[in-house]
Amino acid sequence: MNAAIDATALLLLLPAVSAFILACVPDYRLSARLNSVSSFLTFLVALSLLVVTPAPGPYLFVDDLSVIFIILNSFVGFTTSLFSAGYITHEIADGRFSPLRLRFYHAMYQTLLFAMNLALIANNTGLMWVAIEMATLATVMMVGLYRTHQAIEAAWKYFILGGVGIALALFGTILIYVAAQPVVGEGLDGMVWTLLIRRAAAFDPALLDIAFVFLLLGYGTKVGLVPLHAWLPDAHAEGPTPISAVLSGLLLNVALYAVLRFKLLVGANPAALRPGPLMVVMGLASLLFAGFMLYRRGDIKRLFAYSSIEHMGIIVFAFGMGGPVANFAGLLHMTMHSLTKSAIFFTVGPIVQAKGTQKLTGLGGLTVSQPMLGWSLVIGVIAIAGLPPFGAFMSEFLVVTSTFAQSPWLALVFSIGLLIAFAALAMHLHHLAFGEAQGGEAPAVVPIVPLAAHLVPVLMAGLYLPPALVARFQQVAGFLG
Template sequence: MSALAFLLASPLIGGLVLALVGHRDNARDVNVGFSLATFIAACVLTAEVVRGGPQLLWNREFYVDALNVFLVTLTAFVGLTTAIFSRPYMRIERDHGKMTPPRLRLYHSMYQLFSFTMLLALTTNNLGIVWVAMEAATLTTVLLVSVYRTAASLEAAWKYFILCGVGIAQALFGTVLLYMAAEKVIGAEGGALLWTNLDAVKAQLDPNIITLAFAFLFIGYGTKVGLVPVHNWLPDAHAEGPTPVSAVLSGLLLNVALYAVLRCKVLTDGALHSPLTGRLMMGFGLLSVVAAVFFLIRQKDVKRMFAYSSIEHMGMMTFAFGMGGPIASYAGLLHMTVHSLIKSAIFFAVGHATQKAGSQLMEEIRGLIRVSPTVGWGLMLGALAILGMPPFGVFASEFLIVTTAMREQAWATPWLLIALGLAFASVFSRVQPMVFGETTLKPLAHPPALIPVFVHLALGLLLGLYIPPYLDAWYRQAAAMLVGGP
């Protein structure tokens, strides 16, 4: 069995197995086991691509190159660490009566199927299957968000389903338009939705149809990215769903949706030879950064606050990819990586903090450093890292983005700097009393298992100090592909 087949089969089989045994006590370990198998397969596939270059597999329906292979590895890694984190988290939720056996079965099975849909979207060469996988990811996460079956969680899931359903319908129409343009050049029997075929003939595609197609694709997949003004589902989904779901939503799903936008951008740029796509992405990216910061300032719920932080960072990535060029694209890929690692670590720490306090309201969470030093330091270091404090990787990527904007898009630089400053002041002023404030809660008898938190923070720190050569080569190759280089 090839590495790709194993990569896709592991979470799919895991979802089916856990649909039968997901309510048992050992289901948490089974979930980790399948996630570990998926990560091992991702590492093997990555080694094959690094050694032998891009791969076209299974009648050209699947394609793995420098752009998506590192996202595959990142997705599998965060999926594994989140599964490890959810073991003690879900046990406590069960003990508190929030998770019944049927809900645990639903959670574990949908978790694996969600991983499958994201990996399918990343590895397929067919833009039609990308759309199907994104729609399936929506359906699985709707069930995950609503798993508590409270009025608030059902409302959040319904809002998520409606907004993302409308968005994904726009993406479907864009995909149909893309097929219409490609069929004229490639022919109906020539694989008109295969990305490699489209990339080869992108200069021959009808620019008028492609312009309209990208507009619908950008709106559709941009809804899943969480770009303002189609972001409303994201804070509610984070706040009302289980914390492990918040971690994979921020750390993984948003990346996959942005990946789909980038694949479409490459085709549109080749057909139009104009800066239209870049300007569109810069405009919505900057709007998302600025608007998210002002929403973030008003939040009282800790998970909603970090949800708006995710919108801000996705806006930063979108702005970077909109600027284009090798440096901005490199910075966007680096930011995508460190944001996934750091934000998921923050949600891990927040999960334990909210369980201990019995509330997600920040004013009711105090003195974490006394209650549990590992949780307190995990949250504080994670907050400093995501706010761009050196020497963490977020500082490196944001520094590259802002300095590139100073040189190429000077008009946007003041807005970026003001937004980053306000975000720092707002988040730090909320997190500091949560960690160091006075509390009457008793210290935890045993420190929670927070190895995933500190592993993620260590990797985020490493990427701020030193980028391994093989990862640097991925970023350079992916950036070159995004800007049309060799």
């Protein structure tokens, strides 16, 4: 039990201490390395949670659901830190990063990891809110890092919309406490997950209903659900590319985790509204809207940001449908999306650096000019579009089939959404990969290790899922209800 407590504490201490150290280290090569080492250690600690599950305390706890999120998060956090090391070397050479700004960047990177870990292991609705607010703050800073007009506008928009979302979520959190207070009692107990979920059936259902609406809108803003998504494309496009990878691969998941937790809570009360249909509607709206928006993008990072909205829509839709198969598919799709989308940003970063533009019109024929990056991008886009033999195909297929069993019409609309997005990506991919080569043929450093670490598992998952993983996902899927 002692060792178990250490694991949760380490998940917080490692990034927190590294953030302080990195804020003080002037040499960027050293700090990039330290950043990776610290992220790697955090990943190892996260893996240890598979073996030892810590006992729940009043503030922190780990269960089967959060373990999946924590491991995925710390893995992508680690690989992104490797990618970031190469990326910033180029930015320093270009003079876009000053040494001081770089220290700030590294410190914020670790602060972000700290905040996300805290949100995932919080056993307390208030603590979770504080953690997500902190993650928002850290990303706002990172998005505005280049201090161009566009970057500041993106950061401003993100702050305003994220702030509104955060405020709505807090109101929902307070309502949950007000609902719990007559049953659980005053004070700290009224915010502890493990106590709330056990007694949720006795809560006032009308209050839970209103609370869930606020929480879904509030945290849904951070998930990037339509119509609260407006911050997401700009924030992805204007910040440093490693941050785009972290936003898509991690931060959206953390917000999703919060939504899932509250869905569990509301679902535990038989008299409250079913959270499923609300999530299905928002998920479907995001999928369809982002699918259409994919067509007329002119900027490569915005293109993939809209694709993130689309995929978060798919995931929220799957969890909204509920049931063991759809939940399983939702978890699998979330994993696949995190891995694939961050891999795509790993290729987009060097491509943009080599070509000196983010505009799609200036990027073409990548398989000719930068073969290694070009082909990696092709693989990534095929994987994210949901073509076999990649993992996302399997999860999307499971969502469609399980939906079809419950309501065929929804499955039809959902499939149309998938096809719209697929066609848009195929169109852009054709131009990007095989069109006429444009721009410079400047050599680019290919982040081989992080790319392989993401794309190989994605390919593997489409062909063969390890039984241990399947068993774990099934267990969590059953628990999600």
